[in-house]
Amino acid sequence: MEERVLSAELFEAHRPHLRAVAYRMLGSVGEAEDAVQDAWLRYDRTDTSDVENLGGWLTTVVGRLCLNQLRSRAQRREESFESRAESGAAEVPRIPDPLIGRADVVDPEQEVLLADSVGLALMVVMESLAPAERVAFVLHDMFAVPFEEIAPLIEKTAAATRQLASRARRKVQGQAPAPDRDLARQRVAVDAFFAATREGDLEALLAVLDPDVVLRADGSAGPRDRRPVVLNGARTVAGQAVMFHSLAPYARPALVNGAAGVVVIGANGRPMSVMAFTVVGGSIVAIDVLSDPERLDALDLTAFDA
Helix, strand or coil, rough: HHHHHHHHHHHHHHHHHHHHHHHHHHCCCHHHHHHHHHHHHHHHHCCCCCCCCCCHHHHHHHHHHHHHHHHHHHHHHHHHHHHHHHHHHCCCCCHHHHHHEEEECHHHHHHHHHHHHHHHHHHHHHCCCCHHHHHHHHHHHHHHCCHHHHHHEEEEEHHHHHHHHHHHHHHHHHHCCCCCCHHHHHHHHHHHHHHHHHHHCCCHHHEEEEEEEEECCCCCCCCCCCEEEEEEEHHHHHHHHHHHHHHHEEEEEECCCEEEEEEEEEECCCCEEEEEEEECCCCEEEEEEEHHHHHHHHCCCHHCCC
16 A cells, blocks of 8 residues: 555656646646556556666656547548538647636746747647657657657657658748747737727727738637637738737736636626736737637636636
8 A cells, every 4th residue: 555655656756747748738628637547547557767867767668558539530630621612611720728817927837837828829820740750749849758758659760750750840940930938028029919999099009910910710700600710910910919909808817828818707707718918028929719618618717707
């Protein structure tokens, strides 16, 4: 019994790291928790007395579980894509689960959760990576796992694994630029965006948006139209943003994956959307909007209750 307790304590010491790995792999808080729990079940029934690096072993176990989940998801996406292609419908952009915290209150648990979080725009781009690419990129670039240890996991040589990670890195760097590190500077840009939105000031919006800004959403921010949308270019996004003016008074400052963002809570107290902003050089280069009612209801937004 004492040995089992010690074993559980050892696993719990690694749980935060394993959750971080799984979340970056899957972009889903619930699926990440499931993967970590599955890793615990495998650990609990495996003799690890000869394992020299338990953290590395557990990371590999979680990586394999996530890889299986990503492959299953890719298969479903391919089948769905074929159905949409037949109907002429566009592919739906997937906004990963956001990690949300109050911008004005220091919550120790949230602070730990958000301290090393990955921007939502980067998570969106990683959704486009092939399963093996994502595993190689996340494990090597984000958690410094050697290619020699990743290779058996994805059934590739170390050299091929290195190439996969390099290809993923180029995609990510090309589509998800690193945001400003100064959170206050990010907030200035987001506040300027909503000030211009409230006033319906198109020129002010253009001043704060990067010329090549992209807006990605699982549905529009309007309460009646939830169709998926991807908009490119400052004038196109600004034209859409002017339509957000009715929501602006309900936008509450938030940290979304560690960056400046907002949670929009309607007059009835129901969440309407979560908006994440990527700010580079003081300009907004990406806006990612989650407005699906079912997914919003699954988020813990009690910290934003009036």
